Amino acid sequence: MVQGVANWNTEQTRDWLQSYTDDWVSFYRKHTSDGEVASYIPELLKADPDALGITVIGKNGMTLRSGDVNTTFTLQSISKVISFVVACMERGVAYMLDRVDVEPAGEAFNSIMHLEMKQLKKPFNPLINAGAITVTSILEGRTSDEKLEPMFELLEDMLGHRPELDVDVYESERDSSMRNRAIGYYLLETGFLESDMSVTLETYFKQCSIDVSIDDLARIGMILANDGRDPETGEEIIPRQIARITKALMLTCGMYDASGKFATYVGIPAKSGVSGGIIAAVPPRVRDEELPFLSGCGIGVYGPSLDDKGNSIAGIRLLRHIANQWDLSIF
Numbered sequence: 001m002v003q004g005v006a007n008w009n010t011e012q013t014r015d016w017l018q019s020y021t022d023d024w025v026s027f028y029r030k031h032t033s034d035g036e037v038a039s040y041i042p043e044l045l046k047a048d049p050d051a052l053g054i055t056v057i058g059k060n061g062m063t064l065r066s067g068d069v070n071t072t073f074t075l076q077s078i079s080k081v082i083s084f085v086v087a088c089m090e091r092g093v094a095y096m097l098d099r100v101d102v103e104p105a106g107e108a109f110n111s112i113m114h115l116e117m118k119q120l121k122k123p124f125n126p127l128i129n130a131g132a133i134t135v136t137s138i139l140e141g142r143t144s145d146e147k148l149e150p151m152f153e154l155l156e157d158m159l160g161h162r163p164e165l166d167v168d169v170y171e172s173e174r175d176s177s178m179r180n181r182a183i184g185y186y187l188l189e190t191g192f193l194e195s196d197m198s199v200t201l202e203t204y205f206k207q208c209s210i211d212v213s214i215d216d217l218a219r220i221g222m223i224l225a226n227d228g229r230d231p232e233t234g235e236e237i238i239p240r241q242i243a244r245i246t247k248a249l250m251l252t253c254g255m256y257d258a259s260g261k262f263a264t265y266v267g268i269p270a271k272s273g274v275s276g277g278i279i280a281a282v283p284p285r286v287r288d289e290e291l292p293f294l295s296g297c298g299i300g301v302y303g304p305s306l307d308d309k310g311n312s313i314a315g316i317r318l319l320r321h322i323a324n325q326w327d328l329s330i331f
Ligand SMILES: NC(=O)CC[C@H](N)C(=O)O
Pocket: 075, 076, 077, 078, 109, 110, 129, 173, 180, 208, 272, 273, 274, 275, 310
């Protein structure tokens, strides 16, 4: 818990928080050796296993950046948040929730087993592969470019710049992801897909390969934290109801089958990806008058060394420490 600072809006406070963050990043960097960089998408293996960085952006624009902040990496599963938001904006929430459930799967993100064993009426949730591939099939557009364009536009609205596709990562996943193809065939057989399967998978692999920085992740987190509004301009970028459902899904399903532990020990809506990114949205809370900088802030983390669930090993530990030190849990 942070104590003893009279005025949280000063540069001095920012510097104080910055020096703590620098210490924590260098401490948790040692934990990167406890995990491994994802190898099932060969191109991801090029990441530096020791990298660790964090950006925090407050709703007043105040920013903390520490560690490896200048690396770019691909969104991977964090793109599932973007595709779900876009699909809800295109088709409406009721339509989407009729087709994808909102329950944690309790299985690995790319599990096939649960699809068949539980005789699903619909995939468990939009933040695991089966649900995300279904969501991508529902996006408007006949080609992958048509389906992707609204995702790029939403990202541009949030970030102020248009991110790019990492073609090498896209081709690497396209040429290696037999498991996602198996999920695609299963979804096709069960009638969940609403577009051509190969277009759907091509779109899914491309959305996973959009390049971002941790500053970008922190900004997206900050906008979600503020119920879809850009606090600087007041503009509503994501409708409030969609932002709220998305955060509920992030909290319950965003860290795969480690979501319960993450909710317990960190307590912030978050979403990870196998490239090592984590996006976290810290909603403003009633008790936040003392902490205006951290109220409604967004956090981006990058640490490509992963634990056995596919989450950034040092990134999670760093977030857990920060959430406890700064009292960020929503509970
Ligand atoms: N957990 C992830 O980030 C998974 C994303 C990856 N593109 C996949 O489908 O396997």
